[in-house]
Amino acid sequence: MNNARAPLQGVSASLVFPKLATKTNGDDQRPVPAGNSLRVRTLPPSGKMSHVRGTTMSFKTMHEHGELLVSYLQARKAIFIDQLNWHVPQDDGLEFDQYDTPFCRWIVLHEYGEVLGGVRLLPTTAKCGVYTYMLRDAQKGILEGMPTDLLFFEAPVEQRIWEASRFFITNAVASTRRIQMQYRLFELMSQVAIDHGATHILGIVPSLWARWARRLEVGATPIGAKFSIEGTFSQSVLFNASEFVD
Secondary structure: OOOOOOOOOOOHHHHHOOOEOOOOOOOOEEEEEEOOOOOOOEEEEHHHOOOOOOEEOOOOHHHHHHOOHHHHHHHHHHHHHOOOOOOEEEEEEEEEOOOOOOEEEEEEEEEEEEEEEEEEEEEEOOOEOOOOOHHHHHHHHOOOOOOOOOOOOOOOOOOEEEEEEEEEOOOOOOOOHHHHHHHHHHHHHHHHHHOOOOEEEEEEOOHHHHHHHHHHHOEEEEEOEEEOOOOOEEEEEEEHHHHHHH
């Protein structure tokens, strides 16, 4: 299922991504986009989030969190297979794929043992067998059913750029709490990326992203044409991780 628009062959991601400058004030030496200005973000009230916990897991630390990883993969199945009818791997009530490796970090929101949301982060430098990360592998044509023209440029392989995938908020979250949960998940995702040396996060989002981003006050740059897969219209976007971390 390919669009007529092909990626710009030979165009390096470094020519498309914002130029980076280095902060010199204080102890913070993280690189940030040149010209980045301080943004005042109006956060929603946090009272209804007092019991929500955010946990980051890896293969090395998953044993420290009991059954949380199992519950997270069960929630992914409920969202992406049972609800959205995606044709992705599953077994024993769990949804998973070739990108759930020791390279990834799973970020989970939970409350009283119930998973409320999650997202997976993977460095664009990851490589496991023939697979790297989703957007790059799709561009290379090795993901069945995925279009190859998801990006306007050659998929980057840089430690400072990570990919986010499987972003979700469960149906158990009331509408009055969803935007708060989305805020929190974005904050955690951005902080984890920064903690691992990343400055930017890319990923595939619903094509209605612009409307959602305005509610969340998230600045995202489209980096690919809109496409349809399994009945869902989506688009690749890039955003600066530092914009969502105080």
